[in-house]
Amino acid sequence: MTKFIFVTGGVVSSLGKGITTAAIAVLLEKRGLKVSIQKLDPYINVDPGTMSPFEHGEVYVTEDGAETDLDLGHYERFSNAAINKYSNATTGSVYSEVIRRERKGDYLGKTVQVIPHITDQIQRAIRQGAQRGIDVAIVEVGGTAGDIESLPFLEAIRQFGLKLGKGNVCYVHLTLLPYLSASGEMKTKPTQETVRKMREIGIQPDILVCRCERPMTEEMRQKIAMFCNVIGEDVIQEMDVPVTIYEVPLDLVREGMDASLVRCLQLQDTTRPDLSDWEDLRRRFAEPKGEIEIAVVGKYIELHDAYKSIYEALSHGGAYHEHKVRLRKIAAEDVHDQGATGLLHGCHGLLVPGGFGERGLEGKIKAIQWARENHVPFFGICFGMQAMVIEYARNVAGIPGAHTSEAQPNCSDPVIDLMREQEGVEEKGGTMRLGAYPCRVVDGTRCAEIYGRDMVLERHRHRWEFNNDYKRPLEVAGLTCSGIWEARGLVEVVELSDRPFYLGAQYHPEFKSKPLDPHPLFREFVGAALAFSRGEGEAGGEDEEEALDPSPAAASAAAGRTPGS
Ligand code: GLN
Numbered sequence: 001m002t003k004f005i006f007v008t009g010g011v012v013s014s015l016g017k018g019i020t021t022a023a024i025a026v027l028l029e030k031r032g033l034k035v036s037i038q039k040l041d042p043y044i045n046v047d048p049g050t051m052s053p054f055e056h057g058e059v060y061v062t063e064d065g066a067e068t069d070l071d072l073g074h075y076e077r078f079s080n081a082a083i084n085k086y087s088n089a090t091t092g093s094v095y096s097e098v099i100r101r102e103r104k105g106d107y108l109g110k111t112v113q114v115i116p117h118i119t120d121q122i123q124r125a126i127r128q129g130a131q132r133g134i135d136v137a138i139v140e141v142g143g144t145a146g147d148i149e150s151l152p153f154l155e156a157i158r159q160f161g162l163k164l165g166k167g168n169v170c171y172v173h174l175t176l177l178p179y180l181s182a183s184g185e186m187k188t189k190p191t192q193e194t195v196r197k198m199r200e201i202g203i204q205p206d207i208l209v210c211r212c213e214r215p216m217t218e219e220m221r222q223k224i225a226m227f228c229n230v231i232g233e234d235v236i237q238e239m240d241v242p243v244t245i246y247e248v249p250l251d252l253v254r255e256g257m258d259a260s261l262v263r264c265l266q267l268q269d270t271t272r273p274d275l276s277d278w279e280d281l282r283r284r285f286a287e288p289k290g291e292i293e294i295a296v297v298g299k300y301i302e303l304h305d306a307y308k309s310i311y312e313a314l315s316h317g318g319a320y321h322e323h324k325v326r327l328r329k330i331a332a333e334d335v336h337d338q339g340a341t342g343l344l345h346g347c348h349g350l351l352v353p354g355g356f357g358e359r360g361l362e363g364k365i366k367a368i369q370w371a372r373e374n375h376v377p378f379f380g381i382c383f384g385m386q387a388m389v390i391e392y393a394r395n396v397a398g399i400p401g402a403h404t405s406e407a408q409p410n411c412s413d414p415v416i417d418l419m420r421e422q423e424g425v426e427e428k429g430g431t432m433r434l435g436a437y438p439c440r441v442v443d444g445t446r447c448a449e450i451y452g453r454d455m456v457l458e459r460h461r462h463r464w465e466f467n468n469d470y471k472r473p474l475e476v477a478g479l480t481c482s483g484i485w486e487a488r489g490l491v492e493v494v495e496l497s498d499r500p501f502y503l504g505a506q507y508h509p510e511f512k513s514k515p516l517d518p519h520p521l522f523r524e525f526v527g528a529a530l531a532f533s534r535g536e537g538e539a540g541g542e543d544e545e546e547a548l549d550p551s552p553a554a555a556s557a558a559a560g561r562t563p564g565s
Contacts, residue, residue, distance in 0.1 A: 002130050003265045004169045005138045006157045008205075010145040010194025011176040015211050018071030019245050020174055020238065021140040022078035026249040027258040028136050029079055030273030037075040038087050038129030039068070040122070041142040042149035046092035050429050057305025061459045061511055062087065065435025071140065073309045077514050078249070081138075082131060089125040091149060097121055114152050122156035136265065145173070145197045158202045167266035173198060173205035174238075177212040177220070186212060188224050195228040206264045207234045207257070215239065234260045244285040244315070246515045249278055281319060281515055288324040292526070292533045295328040295347040297335055297367040299360040307353050310381065313513035314351070317526030320518045325526060332360030332367070340370035349377040349501075349529030352384030354461070354508065358407035365391045372396075377501040377528035379521070382462055385504030386416040389466060389474070389494060397477035399470070406464050415474070417467040425463075433460045437485055439492045439507070445482035446503060447493050450524045456483075458492070458507035466491035466506065501528035 005024060009017045018039070025035045041048075048056050049067030060073040066085035076083050098121050102112050110117075130137030141157065143150035161169040175191040191210060198205055208228060210216060216237040225232040236255045241247040252258070253275060262269050294314055300306035311327060318325035330343050332355075344350065350371040352364045364387040371378040372391065380388040386404055393402030393415045401412035425431050436457045441448045448454065468489065471481060483493025483505070495503040501524060513519035 001168065002134055003136050003167075003267075004126075004130070004160065004164060005136060005172060005261070005265070006161070006169070007138065007140045007172045007174065008145055008154065008157075008198065008203075009141075009143070009174040010197065011190040013144050015174045015176060016238075016245075016248075017140055017142075017174050018074045019078075019248050020172075020209055020252075021071070021138055022074040023248040023252050024172070024257070024261070025075065025079035025081055025138055026275075026278070027253060027261065027273055028138075030249075030275060031258065031262075031267070031270050033135040033267070034133065035079060035081050035136045035138055036087070036129060036131045036134045037072075037079065037081045037083065037138045037140070038089070038126065039071050039075075039140045039142060040125070040153050041069055041088065041090040042147065042153060043090055043142075044092045044095075044149075045090060046096055046429060047088065047090060049432075053300040053306035054303055057303065058308045059461070060309065061434060061461045061508060063436045063457075063459065065459075067430060067434065067461070069142070070305060070308050071142075073312070073511065074245075076511075077312060078246075086125070086128045086131075089122070089129065091152075094118060094121045094125060094152075115155060118152050119156040119159060122153055123160050126156070126160060145194050145201070151201070154198075154201045154203060161203070167264075170207065170261060170264040171198075171203055171205045172207045172209060174209045174211060177210045177216060179213050186214060186216065186220065188220055188227070191224055192227045199229075204229060206230065207236060207260050209236045209238050209252075209257070211238050211240075213240050234264070236260065244282065246278065246285065247282050250275055250282060277516055284319040284322050285315075285324075287322075288318070289322045290530075290533075291324045291326055292318070292348045292529050293326040293328055293346065294349045294351055294526075294529055295330055295344050295367070296351050296353065297330045297332050297344075297364055298353045299332050299355045299357075301329045301331045309508070309510040309513070310351065310353050312515075313510040313519055313522040314526060316513050316515050316518035317522040317524075319515060320523050321526055321530050323526070323530055330367070332363035334363065335367045336360070336363035340366045343367075344370055344376075347376070348533040349379070349525060351379045351525070352381070352387055354382035354384065356383065356406075361387060361404070361407050365394075369395055372496075372502065375499065375532075377499075377525060377532055378503070379501065379525045380504030381510065382506060382508060385494065385506050386464060386466075388504040389415050389470075389479070392477065392479050392494075393470060393474060397470075397473050397479070399473065402470075404464055413470070415467050415470045416464050418463060419465050422463045432463050435459055437492075437507070438487075439483045440486050441493070442480070442482045442484065444497075445480055445493075446495050446497050446499070446501070447482035450520050452520070458505070458509055459511045460507045462506065466494070500531060501525050 007021045047067045057070045059067045060070045064084045068088040141153050177186045179186050221235045224235045314325045368391045393399040399413050402415045403411035404416035405414040480497045481491045482495045492506045509519045509521045
């Protein structure tokens with residue numbers, strides 16, 4: 001029988017519940033258990049697909065094409081849990097299912113109410129999220145205890161736990177121990193208050209995870225235990241991590257979290273989990289041999305969460321090469337207004353991420369031109385790849401009117417154009433080309449060398465595509481189409497094959513990068529930036545005098561370099 005862990009949060013939002021949830025999954029997997037992870041989100045949107053990245057951070061796309069909360073990205077990066085469209089349910093998705101059933105007549109004769117109909121549907125969603133054959137289903141409840149929106153979810157998990165019975169369910173509650181610098185002490189009162197709130201709702205937390213900036217004293221632990229009705233061992237300190245979020249599983253083991261989970265869920269107490277691979281990862285982050293700087297030119301640059309998976313994937317590449325990746329976040333519009341040189345000078349690589357709409361596009365194109373002309377490693381993702389194609393068409397292939405019809409519907413040369421299937425699509429939610437599609441990697445390209453495979457499965461989220469009418473002229477001008485979705489003959493990857501890394505992907509490789517298994521494209525992009533920082537970037541090309549750090553000797557070595565693993 002599957003056991004359940006419910007992770008809730010109190011006091012304030014942004015306590016890192018998603019990361020804690022993901023870290024719990026690591027601990028259980030290291031004990032040989034199979035887990036699933038699910039996020040319940042109390043907002044009314046059916047999914048976050050239509051929310052602004054400014055509002056909600058990135059939209060994380062699953063293999064099966066669901067647009068989900070970014071916490072699911074943490075789940076996949078940390079664990080091996082299979083994440084799919086059932087892994088994220090919202091108030092919106094729960095209500096739309098209940099309303100669909102009501103219209104069908106499923107509740108004939110009944111008044112449809114929050115309790116029991118909504119709470120029953122939440123429990124159905126929880127059962128759907130817990131995949132067959134797994135030992136422990138971990139369910140994170142978004143929001144903060146006491147929010148109006150999260151009440152039905154808390155009521156549903158209360159009922160769910162009641163049915164499962166003791167030993168089969170564990171309620172983990174995250175709280176904050178604020179530090180008051182004026183009095184120089186940490187406070188337990190907010191924790192007592194949030195646990196009181198949970199108990200009013202009918203849930204007695206089994207394990208309290210206390211987020212804090214400073215160590216919790218034994219006295220505080222005992223005080224929290226006494227006031228919150230748990231044993232001292234189940235009050236777990238989770239301090240801010242100085243170097244990387246990937247330390248959290250190690251910290252939790254050290255604080256006895258896995259012992260508490262074993263006790264609460266009456267799991268077989270196997271040997272202590274071996275986290276040596278995570279130890280090694282921590283070391284790679286904590287003791288880098290050097291630093292490189294990657295410029296990220298995007299539209300939603302002010303909010304770190306807007307490009308969460310990209311930043312994480314870059315850090316994975318950095319850890320692989322044992323180098324810290326410093327980010328230079330640049331607003332695309334600033335490049336447009338101020339020019340590329342001043343803003344980008346000195347960076348060792350340029351990444352242009354995905355995006356939507358016209359704003360910032362010309363700045364991205366300028367930045368890409370700068371990288372091409374200066375032989376700086378460049379990685380374009382989705383809209384970034386589309387901008388790379390436009391730049392190449394305009395400035396190299398002699399197609400000055402090249403554009404995307406997304407920004408200029410009536411442009412003379414839509415080198416990026418709306419997919420046939422998208423014509424006439426009016427609804428915005430869930431209607432893009434979404435999820436994993438197979439891509440054939442073309443032999444003899446950089447892309448093939450990097451992947452070391454001829455077929456890859458990568459995730460998409462876009463409406464526009466490379467326009468094949470321009471394939472020939474772009475290829476003649478030197479651009480190589482190195483990845484193709486064969487079923488439709490669509491170009492998925494473009495590159496300049498004679499460079500260590502100048503590549504654009506229509507898909508989002510960042511969604512499949514893990515700290516212990518960096519995505520090959522990110523691994524090699526960071527590798528190319530590192531080589532560039534050492535003056536090993538290849539020289540030559542049309543702007544030889546302008547190239548930043550050309551070193552012809554190292555260039556041939558770099559060109560012949562094989563992928564790092
Ligand atoms: N706006 C572009 C499109 O829809 C790119 C989308 C993206 O970058 N995710 O095709």
